[in-house]
Amino acid sequence: GNALSYLVSFENIATASGAAQTVSVTDQLDPGKVDLATFSLGAMSFGSYSVVPPPGKTTYSKILDLRPVSNFLVKLDASLNAASGLVTWRFSTLDPLTGQATNDPLLGFLPPNTIPPGGDGSVSFSVLPLKNSASGTQICNKASIVFDVNAAIVTYLRMRLTPAYA
Numbered sequence: 001g002n003a004l005s006y007l008v009s010f011e012n013i014a015t016a017s018g019a020a021q022t023v024s025v026t027d028q029l030d031p032g033k034v035d036l037a038t039f040s041l042g043a044m045s046f047g048s049y050s051v052v053p054p055p056g057k058t059t060y061s062k063i064l065d066l067r068p069v070s071n072f073l074v075k076l077d078a079s080l081n082a083a084s085g086l087v088t089w090r091f092s093t094l095d096p097l098t099g100q101a102t103n104d105p106l107l108g109f110l111p112p113n114t115i116p117p118g119g120d121g122s123v124s125f126s127v128l129p130l131k132n133s134a135s136g137t138q139i140c141n142k143a144s145i146v147f148d149v150n151a152a153i154v155t156y157l158r159m160r161l162t163p164a165y166a
Helices: none
Strands: 004-011 022-028 034-046 049-051 061-064 073-081 086-094 120-127 138-147 153-160
Touching: 004 022, 004 034, 004 153, 022 120, 034 061, 034 073, 034 153, 049 061, 061 120, 086 120
Parallel strands: none
Antiparallel strands: 004 120, 022 086, 022 138, 034 049, 034 120, 061 073, 073 086, 138 153
């Protein structure tokens, strides 16, 4: 079979009151429908920055130093919980002097998207359906995106396996 490729996109809307300091994305995979042993993290991006983990990674962490353009660091963390199928990504704005979350409410890695792609971001991954999945099998997926301390934004996806995937 062919791998199922997923992309979860998010945007700090142009009318947002400020830059996002943290963005968390979670995606609950169904271990009864996909083979978590074949899971692989894909590109993680925000604005004009993109990081691609090596193929086959189920966990990944990286700190990007955006100085001198911006006086902060951005920490990217991503992981798959192989027992539950929960995939989690976290983008965090850090103070470059302390390495801790910034206390400055004006600093954030994801500005309002007044000049795209400045306020755009995304995460991606791939995974194979379980072997011997029947053609027509539905694979439902739900991702949740949280900007700072705001309510989650939920996205839904439903796929029906075709013979190419089954």
